Amino acid sequence: MALENLRGRVAWIFEDEDFDVDQIVGVKNIKIKDPAELGKLALRAEDPEFAAKVKPGDLLVGNQNFGYGHPHYPPMIGMRHLGIAGVLAESFSPGYWRGEIAMGFPQAACPGITKAVSRWDEIEIDWAANEVQNHTTNIILPIEPLSDGDRLMLEAGGLVGYLHARDKQETTT
């Protein structure tokens, strides 16, 4: 099963390097579990209309070492509730990356992405070609290929699906 291309608008560009994702909902809200509530809080301090503006399929763009610090899950649970379909960043912090891939949340490292897109550009991640196309400007950039493990995990929709897929494989081989 191949990964489907992700096509959507750039809903937000995180310009800070080493961005701590907890800031998306604010540290004081990090213990909230309700996805709808987290969605309403997402980036509210930066753009009070953010939740209303996002459409399903939209994507986020981050800078170097996106997810640095002690990342927690609630910010991206809120983002997924709003319909955010994935994250592209110059590079990712390994702990954050691993945690979100396990949630089945597509992400790709794409050096140069912050300079190649503007907010609300229409972009598309092509997993087979390992590239991102900016349909607004017609710029194409390569993405770093996913490892086999990460690709299998995203194809299975996350860690639980991936482990079930391994169960099947291990009983048939």
Added chain:
Amino acid sequence: MGYTIAEKILARVSEKGDVRAGTEILAKPDFVIAYDFPGYTDVIFKQMEEDFGIDKVAEPERYALFIDHMVPATTTQEEELHQLTRDWGAKNKVPVYERKGIGHQVAAELGYATPGAFVVHFDGHISQLGTFGTLAIGVRRHLLEAFVKERIKFKVPETTRIDLTGTLQPGVTARDVFHHIVRVIGPRGCRGHVLELGGNTIDNMSLEGRQSITCLAMFTGAITAIINPDERALSYIKERARIDIEPLFSDSDATYASRHEIDVSALEPIVVVPPSPADTRNLSEVVGTEVQVGYLGSCASGRVEDLELAADVLEGHKIKNGFQLNVIPTSQEIMEIAAKKGIITRLINAGAFISSSSCDYCFGRMGVMRAGQRAVSTGTLNVRGRMGSPDSEIYIVNAAAVAAAAIEGRITDPRPYLKG
């Protein structure tokens, strides 16, 4: 070309005999460790049964659970979570270590750190087992994989080697060394790599100091840190190790992604300024900043030499009236040693508040700050709201600087206090 210690350990536990950085393997962890925490262990136990139909782990001796957060419990829900953990441990014949201290430290005391071993946890601070030549990695929710499968999918990481050279000045500690590494190589200087440490500074450093440094590897972007085991590490684990494996070492011609040499002989005490764990500066830049709270403890700091250093600074002094100095030894074993050496008495006489070992002061569950308060802390992290109100601030410093600030009520250079 030779191999790094990380490559050798992963080759040892993989289905392939020979692995290099970049290879994807199925690795069998020697130990799978976790502390109970809502959203992690309770979810893993539930998913094991409901999603995979597994009611018991196959090799219980490979698993260890710690109850070190929310200790002592302050709500019935917390005590219920702990009971779930105890019950799960009893059913699975998996040991549950409770009230013995912070698990990352106690794991070493109990022999889960064996040179050459591969260990996984959901929490990245387990990296400190690297002090003993163990490759210990925090994998967040991927830890489920290690509960339902014998082997976990893992990509062999590259290694960045840092050699530290020179003798530390009095009043400058391993904690300062770590944050100086972040200052030199940056918060992504080691991104996705294993941080391998060596050099004569490390050779001459206590195990406690090495634990302090390896504990914090994540703030360089590294997935863990490791030190090739020497006589000091081997003799510590000799009577403690739970498994009998040959220690492994990096070859002299191992391939590293990059190498750095950092001279620490002129290093001064540092401060990590809020709200970023990467904003390392010389302590002298913030001297005079008023602080009301001091926290000496955590899985990074709070060991015997940290407590002793603080007691030395406080010798002959009292903490400032109204200042809250919370001292939480990293484990009960450390508390006992510090008590026998008279350190606890010295701290109490100076006005410190001492609690039994717990993680709770580090993440704002105990010793909580209100808006406007400022702390000096040896905790792991200084982000906004980590120790209470999002409008409080945390300055990370070494143990001596926490003690000196407690005397004066403001950030101060601790070194003059150590000259008496």
